[in-house]
Amino acid sequence: MASASWAPPRLEDFILTDKLGSGTYATVYKAYRKRNAREVVAIKCVSKKSLNKASVENLLTEIEILKTVHHPHILELKDFQWDRDNIFLITEYCPGGDLSHFIRTRRILPEKTTQIFLQQLASALKCLYEKNISHLDLKPQNILLSSLDGPHLKLADFGFAQHMTSQDEAQALRGSPLYMAPEMVCRSHYDARVDLWSVGVILYEALFGKAPFASKSFSELEEKIRSDRTIELPPRPRVSLECRDLLQRLLKRDPNERISFPDFFAHPFVDLEHMACAESLQKALSLVIEAVEKDNAGDFTSALTLYCRAMDYFIPALHYETDVRRKQALRSKVTQYISRAEELKVLVSSSNRTLLMQGTSARELLKEMAQDKPRLFAALEVASAAVAKDEEGMVHDALDLYQQSLGELILMLSAEAAGRRRELLHAEIQTLMRRAEFLKEQIKTSHWKSESLDQEMLSESVRGSCSLQ
Structure with a gap:
């Protein structure tokens, strides 16, 4: 009988199997839909007995937000049900585990990998920002990895989320202390900008292997946060100037000095314009058509510029594509364009170097x-x-x-x-x-080939991580 107490709850239309994780009042299971080609889902089971008034409100807010927000990098809520003992949130299944595990198994992530993850997280936060929604519990454990073929993040666990803007203020202590903004830890009024601090901590941890205020106790953490000392970035590994600038602007203790949401979304290290997405390939193709036209007309300087701009979209498109055949065909085309760009580079360099010397x-x-x-x-x-x-x-x-x-x-x-x-x-x-x-x-252009290779290595890295689950 003892083993029966550990058995997952029963839910009509689903077969619940492996336990994926558990929290204060909820347990998450992997499950199969009995019909619909045995679709794999995750089911968050919330025990009604464990709910107090605050947790009921949080759960209702989470359901409301997930039912109304649809974004490729936000966990999809497929349905919710309930019985006498539990409330069930049925979401998409993310076989790659969470970002915390991904970082922990590698200790640190390369800057390029981190930038791709940051772009996906930023695009999800931009969607929330436009709807005046703050997550309030951003941390690697709440960022899931959904794809076995590439780094595809899903922002999850909206239990603390609220409808609020940078002008709205709250005072309740929410989230995980290690990732909480100073104004929240110090129990003062805070607003939506706390999410930006959390992004900075996540970015720091991914790059350097630990959070900036890693502590053994909450009191030690609070003492570090209350300090006036500037947060210094480790000298190793080295990060780009753009990455360093963003980190320093995110990790400002004073929210009035912290980077704003619009400036964060527009920051060159975030570079949302060139993130891997469904539109990347179409943008690349429209530019390369123009490049070929200029090339055929003998306008080599303009052609080279257009090939460069096209490649800024082709590399993300190559990463975004998951179909093996289409990916191989696209890679072949990209290699051709790179070769032509290299030829043009020699022609243009010779021409404008001559003008320079003249x-x-x-x-x-x-x-x-x-x-x-x-x-x-x-x-x-x-x-x-x-x-x-x-x-x-x-x-x-x-x-x-x-x-x-x-x-x-x-x-x-x-x-x-x-x-x-x-x-x-x-x-x-x-x-x-x-x-x-x-x-x-x-x-x-010197980064094109290596960046294309980095994308493939990153996909392999993610697959390796998923096999460890």
């Missing part, structure tokens, strides 16, 4: 004419240094110097009177801008 004498003449303008002369000196670095093949250094000089020269141009010096300055700016834009594209 402009040396004009640049020297312009320097002679700028003897009475120290700031203009200094900017031209930086331009000459950029050209020298370019000649040495030091692409990143050259681009930095080109951008520095252009920032100054464009300001100089706006103040320059009509005449020969203005004409030379205008021509110099055009030449430098053309070369700087080319170097940007060169840097971008």
Whole structure:
């Protein structure tokens, strides 16, 4: 009889099998629908006996939100039922486990993997933000991995969620302390911006293997959060400047200094425009058609730019595709476009490098004419240094110097009177801008092949994680 107490509850139309997890008042089971080709689902069983007034309200809010919000990165509520003892929430099944397990089995995640996960989480939060919904319990355990063929996240567990905006305030303690915003832990008034802090903690943990305020007790955690010390990012592993900037802006103790939701969604590291989604392929194809037209017309510079822009969508499209045959066909096409872009890169580089070298004498003449303008002369000196670095093949250094000089020269141009010096300055700016834009594209295209490979390795990584469940 003892074993019977551990048996899952019975529910008409479903066969409940493995226990996936349990919390204070609910247990989640894997289940099969008896009809409909034995569809696999997850069923959250909530014991009525364990419910108090607050938990009833939370459960009703969770059902209401999940019934009205439909998004590819938010867990789908398929139905809910009840009997004398339990309330059942029937959701889609996520065989990949949760993000906490995924991070724990790898210790840290590569920045590119983390960025893909962040994009998916951000797209779900954007959907909630537009409906004035705050999750209030964001943590890796509440982010599920649904796909065996790629990193496909599902935001789950809306038990603490509320309809609120950045102006609405609340005071109840909700969520998990390690991921709670300081204003919530310190029991002061808080608003929707607490979710942004939680995103920062999740991002930090994925990149560095532990939360920024990892503590042995709540009192130790609270003490760390109340401290005025700036949260410093570990020196290793190294992260990009964009990633570092986002982390520092998310992890501001003062919510008034924290990044806003619109700025978060628009941040270059989040880059929602280029996340892998159903529209990625169509965007890529429309750009590549235009690129081929320019290519056939002999406008190689424009063609290269369009191939670059297309690839920004092709790589996510390649990742998003799950059908093996279509994925292979797409990969073959992408390889062709990359090869053509590499050929164009050589042609365009040769052309604009020639123009750059031809402009040396004009640049020297312009320097002679700028003897009475120290700031203009200094900017031209930086331009000459950029050209020298370019000649040495030091692409990143050259681009930095080109951008520095252009920032100054464009300001100089706006103040320059009509005449020969203005004409030379205008021509110099055009030449430098053309070369700087080319170097940007060169840097971008150098990541295409490796990024495509990274996507495949990431899919394998996810499959490996799922096999550990």
